[in-house]
Amino acid sequence: MRETVPSPSDPKAFFREAPGIVGPGHFLDDAAALGPLAENTLGLHRPLAAAVFPATAGEVAALVRLACATGTPLYPVSRGRNVGYGDKSPVLPGQVLLELSRMRAIRDYDPGLGTVVVEAGVSQQDLYDFLVREHAPYWMDATGAGREASIVGNALEGGFGHTPLGNHREEFTDAEVVLGNGDRIRTGLFPGFGPDLKGLFVQSNFGVVTAVRIPLLPKPERFESFVLRCDAPDGLGPMIEILRRLRQEGVVRSCVHVANPVRYLMSSRLCPPAFRDRVVGDLDAMRIMSSRLLPVGYWNAAGGLYGLKPVVAAHGRRLKEAFRGVATVRRFSDARLSFLHRIVGGLGELGLSEATKIRESLESFQHIHALMQGVPSDEAYRNILWRVARPEDLGLIWFAPTVAATRGEAERLAAVAGPLFAAHGFEMPLTLTLVTAERLVGILNIVFNRRDEAEKARAHALYQALRTTFAASSIPTYRSSILGMEGLRHPDPAMGRTLSRLKSVLDPCDILARGRYGIGLPGEADERVGRSSPG
Helix, strand or coil, X not given: CCCCCCXXXXXXXXXHHHHHHHCCCCEECCHHHHHHHCCCCXXXXXXXXXXXXXXXXXXXXXXXXXXXXXCCCEEEECCCCCCCCCCCCCCCCCCEEEECCCCCCEEEXXXXXXXXXXXXXXXXXXXXXXXXXXXXXXXXXXXXXXXCCEHHHHHHCCCECCCCCCECCCCCEEEEEEECCXXXXXXXXXXXXXXXXXXXXXXXXXXXXXXXXXXXXXXXCEXXXXXXXECCCCCHHHHHHHHHHHHHHCCCCCCEEEECHHHHHHHHCCCCHHHCCCCCCHHHHHHHHCCCCCCCCCEEEEEEEEECHHHHHHHHHHHHHHCCCCCEEEEECHHHHHHHHHHHHHHHHCCCCHHHHHHHHHHHHHHHHHHCCCCCCCHHHHCCCCCCCCHHHEEEEEEEEEEXXXXXXXXXXXXXXXXXXXXXXXXXXXXXXXXXXXXXXXXXXXXXXXXXXXXXXXXXXXXHHHHHHHHHCCCCEEECCCCCHHHCCCCCHHHHHHHHHHHHHHCCCCCECCCHHHCCCCCCHHHHCCCCCCC
């Protein structure tokens, strides 16, 4: 049964009382200060009513109770680095941004068990630096989202990284949560007593997660990254089949990222001047990116091998054997990469023109190699502008369908997306990541100038075409941007009704992240759209 809640008799009370909860300088309601906080790469206008920056879970709970009593909608973010999905912008306008970036405590590090608790404002760089200071015998898992990305925020969006702990949706426990009525709970350690509720707070709007416990990866005796190159245009399916089998065997335990040449190019370089006014295709990207040391194929993959020296050696042999006749396998240790850098440096001193291309290829791969060891990097963001001259003009939308890890499904995903990108006049950078042995996540992105209204309209049209066409093809997305998110409904009506009932219990005032993933109170889903904050 839905709880009885107080009527919002004085909506302005939140704006009067919230500053006293968080202290001077941590509450903003000036339009000039709020404008930059609502900027996003989608090119959407989502004005904020205010922004508040608590430093503790106690302050979060007090703010939520106040918001519940006054009917003030809050939009929680960890650090707001959700680039390409909406940044800090709310799904619906007029909400109060509840940003947790001041909550940066790293606590309860257990050097024996290899676990640590991180608060919502802890960035990837924060945790990496902490482990270095502690001389910890562990690596963290890192995503390509940059040094300042929140660890908690990525997990709650279902994100993934590179190491054997790369499935972030699964690799956390004991979440500390403030519910929509201000109650504070911990979801617990498992095995343990009662149900595990942590999954309720992934891609939902039931509570504000202020901290989670995450596992760390013991530093292996031996680590090698590997690169696969397939020169056949139809090689994607066979690669996926082999990688799935190797993952099932335990030979490959990391996430493996399979990419087309356009993805490799757009991740490592700005748009070449010759292509300022025309679309780069796969053959173009292969020609631009390939060097004698690291040639680029139609399909390319990167992953890691972790373990004892003889185990990694055996797994490396199995990897090469499995891909014989399908793809070339190259393995890299830290020592081998350092040696190659020295060799290439010598070639450059001799004035050999090929040396520059090889050096650029090596430097690009060095960041991927380090990510597989838990070293966060901003490398992807250095080139993300593509054709856009200024960061403030960047338009970027991610689209992320997910399919079974089979040959047919991987090929179907690529075949559905390709004609849509071509029809709308955009390059198609595609990555397919084997997040588990059973599931692939496709990552596609649209890069445009968001200040150019015609180009923005074309980008939005492509995004809507992707959503519509993939839904019609029964290919779901694993994650969504806020563009059109308020109109989302769970494909299973019974599940949708269940989520609404959970919302009524866990957030009875309907104040948390209205419109997020389309979850609303029973019977109020359509009514919620367009509702704005009082005051």
